[in-house]
Amino acid sequence: MKTRTMRAFTALLLLFLCMGFAPPQTAQAQGRLTGGVLIHTSLPHKVCVGDSITINGGASVDYLADQPMPIAYLHVINLTIQASQGTVTPATIYAPSNLHYFSFVYTARTPGTENIVVTLNDGLAQTQERFEVEEKCDYDAFVTTVMHFSADTGDGIFRSITHVSGMGTMKRDRQGTEFYQGDGKWHLESNTLTKPSICVQYYSPPLINSGPFELDGHLADEGDEVDVILSFLPDMNKTRYHGKSICVDEDGDTGYGWSYASGGNPRLASKIEATFPVGGGTQSVELKGLGMEMVQSAGDLDYTATLTLIPR
Amino acid sequence: MNLRFLLKLMIALSVLALCLAACKPAAQTPATLQPPVASSQAHPAAPQPTAAEAAAPQNMPSGVNLENPAAGLDALTGYRQAYTHTLKGSWQAQPYESAQAVERAVRGADSVLRASEASTGSAPVAFFSGRIGGFFYSQSAAGSACRAEPAESAPADSSDPARQLPPVYGMQPAGSEDLDGQPALRYIFDARSLVDPDHAIQTASGEAWLAEDGGLLLKFQLTVEIASADFTGTRTWSYQLIQTGVDEALRLPAGCQPVLADLPVLPGAADVMQMPGFQRYSAGSGRADAVAFYHAQLTGLGWLPLPGSAPEEADLSEDLTVLAYAQPYYEGGRLLVIQLSESGGKVQVTAQSALTKAPVQMDSMDTASAAESEAEDEPPADDSAPAALPTDLPIYPGATVVTKIENAAILQVEASVAEIADFYESELRSAGWTLYQRFEHEGMVALNWSRENAHLTVTIRPAGDGSTQVMISGG
Numbered sequence: 035m036k037t038r039t040m041r042a043f044t045a046l047l048l049l050f051l052c053m054g055f056a057p058p059q060t061a062q063a064q065g066r067l068t069g070g071v072l073i074h075t076s077l078p079h080k081v082c083v084g085d086s087i088t089i090n091g092g093a094s095v096d097y098l099a100d101q102p103m104p105i106a107y108l109h110v111i112n113l114t115i116q117a118s119q120g121t122v123t124p125a126t127i128y129a130p131s132n133l134h135y136f137s138f139v140y141t142a143r144t145p146g147t148e149n150i151v152v153t154l155n156d157g158l159a160q161t162q163e164r165f166e167v168e169e170k171c172d173y174d175a176f177v178t179t180v181m182h183f184s185a186d187t188g189d190g191i192f193r194s195i196t197h198v199s200g201m202g203t204m205k206r207d208r209q210g211t212e213f214y215q216g217d218g219k220w221h222l223e224s225n226t227l228t229k230p231s232i233c234v235q236y237y238s239p240p241l242i243n244s245g246p247f248e249l250d251g252h253l254a255d256e257g258d259e260v261d262v263i264l265s266f267l268p269d270m271n272k273t274r275y276h277g278k279s280i281c282v283d284e285d286g287d288t289g290y291g292w293s294y295a296s297g298g299n300p301r302l303a304s305k306i307e308a309t310f311p312v313g314g315g316t317q318s319v320e321l322k323g324l325g326m327e328m329v330q331s332a333g334d335l336d337y338t339a340t341l342t343l344i345p346r
Numbered sequence: 347m348n349l350r351f352l353l354k355l356m357i358a359l360s361v362l363a364l365c366l367a368a369c370k371p372a373a374q375t376p377a378t379l380q381p382p383v384a385s386s387q388a389h390p391a392a393p394q395p396t397a398a399e400a401a402a403p404q405n406m407p408s409g410v411n412l413e414n415p416a417a418g419l420d421a422l423t424g425y426r427q428a429y430t431h432t433l434k435g436s437w438q439a440q441p442y443e444s445a446q447a448v449e450r451a452v453r454g455a456d457s458v459l460r461a462s463e464a465s466t467g468s469a470p471v472a473f474f475s476g477r478i479g480g481f482f483y484s485q486s487a488a489g490s491a492c493r494a495e496p497a498e499s500a501p502a503d504s505s506d507p508a509r510q511l512p513p514v515y516g517m518q519p520a521g522s523e524d525l526d527g528q529p530a531l532r533y534i535f536d537a538r539s540l541v542d543p544d545h546a547i548q549t550a551s552g553e554a555w556l557a558e559d560g561g562l563l564l565k566f567q568l569t570v571e572i573a574s575a576d577f578t579g580t581r582t583w584s585y586q587l588i589q590t591g592v593d594e595a596l597r598l599p600a601g602c603q604p605v606l607a608d609l610p611v612l613p614g615a616a617d618v619m620q621m622p623g624f625q626r627y628s629a630g631s632g633r634a635d636a637v638a639f640y641h642a643q644l645t646g647l648g649w650l651p652l653p654g655s656a657p658e659e660a661d662l663s664e665d666l667t668v669l670a671y672a673q674p675y676y677e678g679g680r681l682l683v684i685q686l687s688e689s690g691g692k693v694q695v696t697a698q699s700a701l702t703k704a705p706v707q708m709d710s711m712d713t714a715s716a717a718e719s720e721a722e723d724e725p726p727a728d729d730s731a732p733a734a735l736p737t738d739l740p741i742y743p744g745a746t747v748v749t750k751i752e753n754a755a756i757l758q759v760e761a762s763v764a765e766i767a768d769f770y771e772s773e774l775r776s777a778g779w780t781l782y783q784r785f786e787h788e789g790m791v792a793l794n795w796s797r798e799n800a801h802l803t804v805t806i807r808p809a810g811d812g813s814t815q816v817m818i819s820g821g
Binding site: 072074075076077078088090092094096103104105106107108127128129130131132133134135136137176178179180182195197199201219221223225227237238239240242244299301302309310311313314315316317318324328332336338339340342343344 | 431433437442444446459461462463465467468469471473475482483484486489490491492493494495505507509510512513540541542543544546547570572574576577581600601602603619621622623624626652653654659661664666668670672679681683685696698699700701702703704706707708783790792805807817
């Protein structure tokens with residue numbers, strides 16, 4: 035009996051030791067693995083109940099550094115995603131790959147501090163993301179537009195820079211619908227960048243104007259995006275002068291001019307239409323409208339417009 | 347220690363020794379280290395092989411080893427990587443396909459990643475993420491909203507695609523090439539050079555280019571036909587290391603502006619919120635102090651104040667003061683717009699930036715004239731005073747006056763746009779007005795007129811109900 039026990043012990047020990055030192059095999063792979071999982075999406079600091087956000091990430095599985103990877107063998111990446119205040123779709127992700135880029139959709143269900151946990155292969159690696167889920171679903175909106183305009187006047191190139199900045203608030207309908215509404219105020223300043231060729235000395239003050247804008251939003255059926263329309267409205271009842279342009283020609287004669295902005299035509303007013311992921315962010319947007327088309331047809335307009343939505 | 351225990355110990359040690367010997371590869375594998383060296387020249391008196399070397403193919407040809415394709419990257423100051431990986435075949439008897447593409451750029455602590463993947467059974471993924479200047483940025487799709495957060499709150503970057511390349515042993519020299527100005531040695535290899543303990547590789551064909559100086563992996567291509575228990579099909583890798591154009595690759599994508607982390611903030615700034623191209627905070631300063639602060643700080647940093655932004659020019663009479671500063675940004679320009687308002691004894695600061703394709707440059711202006719410009723004698727000093735319509739303004743015959751206020755009028759006319767435009771061009775010229783600008787767009791005509799210091803705009807457009815609308819505004 036003792037001899038048989040010793041033989042069995044020897045065989046088991048041999049088997050155990052050989053397994054430990056054998057070249058990598060599929061069945062033994064997990065014990066020699068290392069891995070990582072990362073979220074590649076910067077999440078908003080706050081989301082609202084009903085909102086859905088798409089979260090991107092990457093996961094990899096590899097042998098420990100001292101052991102090369104047999105390339106005919108595909109590791110399996112198995113991710114489980116858990117959330118305390120909402121639901122995730124899909125809740126598990128499975129891919130036969132050493133490296134896998136993935137995405138999932140998180141939908142907030144109840145207010146509180148959310149802690150999304152993504153676990154790779156039963157604990158080989160894990161990552162967490164924390165943010166607040168709130169009932170209130172309003173946004174602050176900030177808009178900036180810069181228009182760099184140039185045109186050949188026949189007497190040289192005329193260049194100007196115009197910036198429009200504005201801020202407002204867009205509130206979600208409190209009756210539980212998917213609509214947002216709000217307003218804000220825009221402020222415009224336009225500067226001439228070029229000196230008329232006739233002037234040896236020139237000064238032109240900025241042309242300043244301001245007015246209101248309207249905000250309309252709609253939460254997509256899937257709850258993951260907010261369509262936003264920002265409509266600039268002209269201030270019809272004001273003509274604004276702002277200082278005096280001064281030109282001194284080579285004979286020393288001084289001429290004066292006055293910048294002004296007058297009225298406006300609502301049908302020429304610009305509009306911004308943009309789609310944001312819930313939770314907001316900053317993105318480049320396009321100004322649309324007849325007024326913009328008129329300006330673009332009159333010269334070369336290099337413009338950028340940026341809209342920023344911040345949950346409040 | 348009794349005899350029985352001693353016997354057990356000896357048996358165990360013997361087993362261990364036997365097992366170690368039995369389980370080692372029979373063939374002596376070269377102890378290759380980075381940079382790769384020819385195996386025949388490597389360490390004639392090789393030390394005990396590592397586990398990695400022990401797992402190398404046993405029948406590999408004599409040649410150069412590429413044991414760690416990512417080795418040497420840490421020594422570079424900056425680089426770009428382009429990586430693709432595909433799978434096409436069947437996984438556990440089900441059709442399976444996967445295509446993955448990664449572009450990565452690294453310079454010091456800054457790195458950006460553009461990744462995409464389309465795989466059977468998974469939603470397609472494409473995103474940008476990057477760590478630049480201490481902030482972590484992400485954008486889910488090109489042109490979509492961009493978000494940022496301090497990099498220290500985001501997980502560290504560990505997405506080096508070179509680590510996904512398989513080790514290769516015994517590569518054969520196949521000449522030299524110049525890759526992006528860098529002399530490289532080309533090697534070829536087949537299935538014998540790959541780690542394949544399961545003998546699942548049917549065929550393999552690969553190439554690798556190593557820098558002549560230092561052995562860094564510059565380019566890699568491999569196609570493998572596999573028939574394993576789980577997967578049958580083709581697996582490919584391609585990889586390139588590029589050491590030029592790194593700064594361009596590290597730029598944020600279109601629509602994703604840098605966080606204004608380099609923007610000075612007022613002393614005592616509180617509740618600072620940073621987003622791409624956006625900063626908001628409050629401070630216990632007055633607006634005039636804030637205007638002076640930004641002028642001193644920003645001009646010191648090379649920003650150019652636009653007219654109206656210097657302390658002597660800024661408009662503090664309204665609820666809101668707006669400052670604008672410009673600076674060159676790569677081949678284009680960057681404009682900073684700062685809004686200052688006061689509330690509860692604090693100044694609220696909102697700064698936003700925008701990029702222009704061309705730098706914002708001003709002709710040499712006579713800023714000394716700014717003071718003179720303030721001393722307005724005409725038109726009225728009240729900058730919001732209405733500019734009345736001229737008393738001799740012609741009205742199109744038969745027109746219905748829809749609205750008429752002091753400086754604007756809207757008419758409804760049963761005539762064509764061209765007829766009305768002809769009328770106003772004729773009548774206003776006769777009244778001494780000069781047409782200085784004319785726009786035509788999709789049936790609409792806009793005429794801008796001047797007479798002495800007065801201006802007049804006439805906009806004529808179809809109203810949609812068969813009539814024509816005329817809008818006249820003065821200035």
